[in-house]
Amino acid sequence: MSVPPSAPARVAVLGGTGFIGRVLCARLAERGHQVLTLARTVPADPPAGRFASVDLSATAPAELAALLDREGVDAVVNAAGGMWGLTDEQMHEANVVLVDRLVEAVAAMARPARLVHLGTVHEYGMAPIGTSRREDDAPAPVMEYGKLKLAATETITRAVADGRIDAVTLRLGNVVGAGQPGHSLLGVMAAKLDEARLAGRTAQLSLQPLTAQRDFVDLADTVDAVLAAIGTRTTVPVINVGTGRATAARVLVELLIEASGVPTEITEVPAPDGTGPETEWQQMDVSLAREQLGWAPTRTLADGVADLWRARTAPPVG
Secondary structure, three states: OOOOOOOOOEEEEEOOOOHHHHHHHHHHHHOOOEEEEEEOOOOOOOOOOEEEEOOOOOOOHHHHHHHHHHOOOOEEEEOOOOOOOOOHHHHHHHHHHHHHHHHHHHHHOOOOOEEEEEEEHHHOOOOOOOOOEOOOOOOOOOOHHHHHHHHHHHHHHHHHHOOOOEEEEEEEOEEEOOOOOOOOHHHHHHHHHHHHHHHOOOEEEEEOOOOOEEOEEEHHHHHHHHHHHHHOOOOOOEEEEOOOOOEEHHHHHHHHHHHHOOOEEEEEOOOOOOOOHHHOEOOEOOHHHHHHHOOOOOOOHHHHHHHHHHHHHOOOOO
């Protein structure tokens, strides 16, 4: 999918050094856009465009607004946030306080920018098997992360309703692709397979039944949706981005084993009590993304898993 002709020339990406943000910055730069990455820590491998070190959860809205104005930013993508390895207080800072400050900053800009916020399917919580969650369904998050992300989405939605900002939240499914975080299921499995590959031995994997059904979505497709949202004036505050179908986590692990080509022996481990597909189902209705953004997923989950493995095993640059 190409970026709409109305796409702005200069885009600030909060969290542009992360899993989704880094790929988004590269794709924007490829298309001739000026990119400003905002993150707390300067990465060893800088992302595309210009980098500015900013502690987003501690920067005053007026200061952030002044920075965005000086940079002539037309659009802001919030790909920042956090869950793994953080305390509850740190998660609140990264997912709620940061968005509160960002909304104030965008509203205070001399020429307010378009804001695209990356939410999560976990804002919905679980649902009965076979059902698809729509954007106007009542959210009922179970995880603390989902509750915090929902609070951020609601802050942005209120600001849009009040006419303070032009924004949209993209509720992303479980994203799969190159650079998969090491703490994720696929990140952990990829590390074990790669270790066996390098040692020239059979990988030994202990797996629970992994019956959880999730709406997984390819990273490249996800970035296409973000690009479309940057340059499209939507009429709704929240849009789902996924495949529109639930897939068992076990299927993703099997695709990864196949992509790796590493001989693997799997030991089945009993699942904890209270788990199973009837309590772990997530599937989104993505028809609104087609209507509002002209977007639909085009890649398979096998594509995303193959990208993950190639990136994991690629020789270091230089």
